Amino acid sequence: MPRHALVVGGTGMLSGLVEALAGDGGRLSLLSRHASQHPGGIDCDYHDAAAFSRALEVAVERNGPIDLAIAWFHTLRIAAPRLLAEQVRGRMFQVLGSATADPAHPQRLATAAAVAEGLQGCQLRQVVLGFQVTGDGSRWLTNEEISGGVLDAVRTDRPLTIIGQVEPWAARP
Numbered sequence: 001m002p003r004h005a006l007v008v009g010g011t012g013m014l015s016g017l018v019e020a021l022a023g024d025g026g027r028l029s030l031l032s033r034h035a036s037q038h039p040g041g042i043d044c045d046y047h048d049a050a051a052f053s054r055a056l057e058v059a060v061e062r063n064g065p066i067d068l069a070i071a072w073f074h075t076l077r078i079a080a081p082r083l084l085a086e087q088v089r090g091r092m093f094q095v096l097g098s099a100t101a102d103p104a105h106p107q108r109l110a111t112a113a114a115v116a117e118g119l120q121g122c123q124l125r126q127v128v129l130g131f132q133v134t135g136d137g138s139r140w141l142t143n144e145e146i147s148g149g150v151l152d153a154v155r156t157d158r159p160l161t162i163i164g165q166v167e168p169w170a171a172r173p
Contacts, residue, residue: 004063005029007021009046009095010070013143014095017146020147022039027040029062030042031059042058042059047080049080052079066089068091068093068154069090069091071084073094076115088119092122094113094124094125096126098131098172101128124159125153125160127149127162128162129164131165139173140173149163
């Protein structure tokens with residue numbers, strides 16, 4: 001277990017992951033719009049770069065350097081992913097939506113990875129949220145599947161993990 005794990009966006013679909021990390025010992029910081037309702041939580045909106053930077057500073061002041069970061073950003077067209085990557089002194093798991101792995105747009109994964117270009121301390125990993133094909137169609141992943149899959153990605157430490165499937169792309173819900 002890392003000495004300080006930080007999760008961005010862990011009050012919704014990643015809440016099971018946050019519970020698992022909290023049970024592993026170590027220090028945990030949680031950043032989200034409603035994080036203060038949870039132990040170690042720091043309220044912030046990652047769309048506000050200055051507020052997000054301050055929240056990262058508070059997390060480091062409370063718990064020391066960030067050894068592990070897991071972040072779900074709904075968009076990468078903001079400053080927050082880079083600001084986080086600059087603070088991480090270990091692994092950063094970037095949780096990405098299924099469209100990132102759309103076979104018709106292979107550049108999307110590389111574009112998402114650019115957040116950590118040139119940074120010495122940050123070891124970027126990517127986790128793509130896919131879907132499940134069922135007997136009568138397909139469905140998006142459940143929160144439990146997402147949290148469990150991200151936790152597995154952290155434990156296996158592969159550069160790219162796909163939870164569920166992203167192919168055939170036409171089978172997505």
